[in-house]
Amino acid sequence: MKKILVLFLSLQSLLSFSQVESPYKTDLLTDGAFIAGVTGINALGLVIIKNKDSLSLEKFNNLNKNDVWSFDRWSAGYNDDKASKTSDLPLIASLAVPFLFTLDKNTRQHAGQLSVMYVESVGLSLAVFTMTAGLVEKSRPRIYSDELSDExxxxxxxxxxxxxxxxxxxxxxxxxxxxxxxxxxxxxKAKPYIWAGAAILPAVVGYYRVKGGNHFTSDVIVGYLVGAASGILVPRMHRKKETNLKIAPEIGFGYQGIGVNYTF
Structure with missing residues (x-):
């Protein structure tokens, strides 16, 4: 019985040593306030978008593709409903990518913490979007298409x-x-491929949004940069501060314990 108890305690100890520490630190009060803040901004932005004025008849009658910035002018008049709907597929795929962390034993241990940070990252990007889309007046490329009704x-x-x-x-x-x-x-060694994939998926979304007549190229570029900044900065802001004192489990031949290392 005593040997079984010792074996059980040894296995429990080994399992506890296998736990990978998260490089991040979250705080209930701080992160809760952050999420509440971006949620409130998003709600306000959506209200502004809903109440946004239609294009005045005077401006509509004076529409001219030549008035569009030369960088964007080539897509003025694009209107492809199929491409617009297709853009939802890479968008859904992009939003699903972080859930792959549940398949990895090291990141799965910190699923709750990563979920909070994920909500903050996407929420921050959407907060900037809703307020900007609500306050900035810029017509979509499709309004230059004669295929659509004036209304x-x-x-x-x-x-x-x-x-x-x-x-x-x-x-x-x-x-x-x-x-x-x-x-x-x-x-x-997989990091270059991970970052390449991270860059490609949103670009595919952007391609179809432009082809569908939803946005000009400049709109896609700005959205790309805002989103990328949100996705990168939120995890970095949650990184634990470096310390000279490091405590880590040590397992060797015939022994197991805790190693303490201090760098001067």
């Missing part, structure tokens, strides 16, 4: 091209995943 072209929904919320949410999600992976596995 649709003038609608308030088509007056919020700046910037792309789809791309912002997608890049916030994928860059968040890439940053978290890099922080948990700083020496991984």
């Amino acid at each position: 649709i072209r003038r609608s308030n929904d088509n007056q919020r091209s700046f910037f792309s919320g789809h791309v912002g949410a997608a890049s916030a999600s994928t860059f968040f995943a890439a940053q978290v992976y890099s922080d948990f596995y700083p020496n991984s």
Whole structure:
């Protein structure tokens, strides 16, 4: 009985040593206030978007593609409903990427903490988007298309091209995943491929948003940068501060214990 108890305690000790410490620190009060804040900003932004004015008849009658910035002018008049709907597929894939951490035993142990940070990253990107889309008046490329009725072209929904919320949410999600992976596995040889994947998925979303006539190229670029910044900065802001004192489990031939190391 005594041997069984010793074996059980030894196995329990080994399992506890296998727990990988999170590189992040979260706080109930601070993170709760942050999430509440971005939620409130998003709610306000959505109200502003809903009450946004339609394009005035005077401005509509004076529409001219030549007035569009030359960098964006080439896509003025794009209107592809199929491409617009297709953009939802890479968006969904992007938003699902962080959930892959539940498949890894090291990150799965900290699923609750990572979930909070993920909500903060995407929430921050969307907060910037909703307020900007609500306050900035910029028509979508599709309003230059003669295929649509005047009523649709003038609608308030088509007056919020700046910037792309789809791309912002997608890049916030994928860059968040890439940053978290890099922080948990700083020496991984897979990091270049992880970051490449994080960059490609939102770009695919952006391609279809432009092709669909939802946004100009500049709108996609800004959304991409806002989302990427949110996805990268939130994990970095939660990083634990470096300390000279390091305590780690040690397992060797015939012994197990805790190692203490202090760097001067």
